[in-house]
Amino acid sequence: MMPSEPDWNDWRWHMRQRVTTLDALTRYIQPTADECEGIRRTEGVFQWSITPYYASLMDAGDAACPIRRQVVPLASELAPDIVGVEDPLEEVAHSPVKNLIHNYRDRVAFCVTSQCAIYCRYCLRKRMVGEASFMMRRSELQQAIDYIAAHDEVRDVLLTGGDPLTLGDRHLDWLLGSLKAIDHVDIVRIGTRMPVKLPQRITPELCRVLERNGPMWLNTHFNHAKELTPRAREGILALLQAGVPVGNQTVLLAGINSSLDALRELLEGLVQARIRPYYLYQAQVIGGTAHFRTPIEVGMDLMARLQGRITGFAMPVYVLDTPFGKIPLNRTYVLGRCGEFVIMRSTRGQLWAEPNPRPSSAVAAGLVDEARLEEMEWPDGVETIEVGGVGVAAGAGSAVSPGAEVGA
Ligand code: SF4
Numbered sequence: 001m002m003p004s005e006p007d008w009n010d011w012r013w014h015m016r017q018r019v020t021t022l023d024a025l026t027r028y029i030q031p032t033a034d035e036c037e038g039i040r041r042t043e044g045v046f047q048w049s050i051t052p053y054y055a056s057l058m059d060a061g062d063a064a065c066p067i068r069r070q071v072v073p074l075a076s077e078l079a080p081d082i083v084g085v086e087d088p089l090e091e092v093a094h095s096p097v098k099n100l101i102h103n104y105r106d107r108v109a110f111c112v113t114s115q116c117a118i119y120c121r122y123c124l125r126k127r128m129v130g131e132a133s134f135m136m137r138r139s140e141l142q143q144a145i146d147y148i149a150a151h152d153e154v155r156d157v158l159l160t161g162g163d164p165l166t167l168g169d170r171h172l173d174w175l176l177g178s179l180k181a182i183d184h185v186d187i188v189r190i191g192t193r194m195p196v197k198l199p200q201r202i203t204p205e206l207c208r209v210l211e212r213n214g215p216m217w218l219n220t221h222f223n224h225a226k227e228l229t230p231r232a233r234e235g236i237l238a239l240l241q242a243g244v245p246v247g248n249q250t251v252l253l254a255g256i257n258s259s260l261d262a263l264r265e266l267l268e269g270l271v272q273a274r275i276r277p278y279y280l281y282q283a284q285v286i287g288g289t290a291h292f293r294t295p296i297e298v299g300m301d302l303m304a305r306l307q308g309r310i311t312g313f314a315m316p317v318y319v320l321d322t323p324f325g326k327i328p329l330n331r332t333y334v335l336g337r338c339g340e341f342v343i344m345r346s347t348r349g350q351l352w353a354e355p356n357p358r359p360s361s362a363v364a365a366g367l368v369d370e371a372r373l374e375e376m377e378w379p380d381g382v383e384t385i386e387v388g389g390v391g392v393a394a395g396a397g398s399a400v401s402p403g404a405e406v407g408a
Pocket of ligand 1: 115116117118119120123124125129161162163193
């Protein structure tokens, strides 16, 4: 039965009606055998839910649909992986109080909730999203606010999660008001996927809360042009009218947005919707996400081919997040490939070895053709690279130090 218009426009209705069973999913698509198996086998391992709004964007007859692939589990999530890292950015080690990550001197990331409206299959925080142990009680939120108040070097607070906009307006107003009351906090940023997966959340009341507690910046997370619906654009416009600038970060996802055409259409669509593309993230090494990872050479090649061919400010910065901060994936910081690792230097000077599929795997997966592969940065299968005249050692997702041999 079709929902009534008031229900469809009510974000809380969508939260209550989320798809969490195979049976409910069949109202939107005909699941493949692989999807059915994925749903069955990932139960109790990874969270799964889809809002009716986002589910309505799925192509019922196409298993390769970029919307569908982001939210419907596949059995490959449980395939053996090179690593099963749960916390690749060592966020727990950088957390002085629960769910507050203080990695950069003047900035903190504050995970205010573990809840999301949908659970993206590639999520960086698969270790925590939806988990009760990562939920924040009011007293725990207060502890984090007290930490920020006691550290006058912190001038920029990123609210993240889970998804901060799953919190109700009153709760959010209290949280934002508490941060606004701290003199040395200059700006608050919100990282949210609500404009993508549930734009009904961008209500006039929410906009008033954000406007009242500004200056506020919001970064959202469109991965494919298909997500830029009229409803989503409407939500973005309401945010802009409330004085909230909107940026976007995209994750480079194999087979979803890893082609030149898909990426160009997304970036051009974003600026047309008045959203500033900000980062293009290399997919993180997280257990259960190997099938989304793209060879870094493919990402660099895409960026090189986009440069000069789209509006300058439509170009995001292609980065990898590491415990040493974000590393721009360009020839200044990326030094080369040693077998299964890409070696790079952080902006703080440390060396980092990122486990990453070889470019030839992208040919096998149909992401690029042989001719394109020939034009990419490094020959496949180099075993050692030189940094300052010495070899560099690589470990799985690790810092490396000059002087040791590189294992391929
Ligand atoms: S909305 Fe963000 S935090 Fe939530 S599952 Fe998706 S990527 Fe992860």
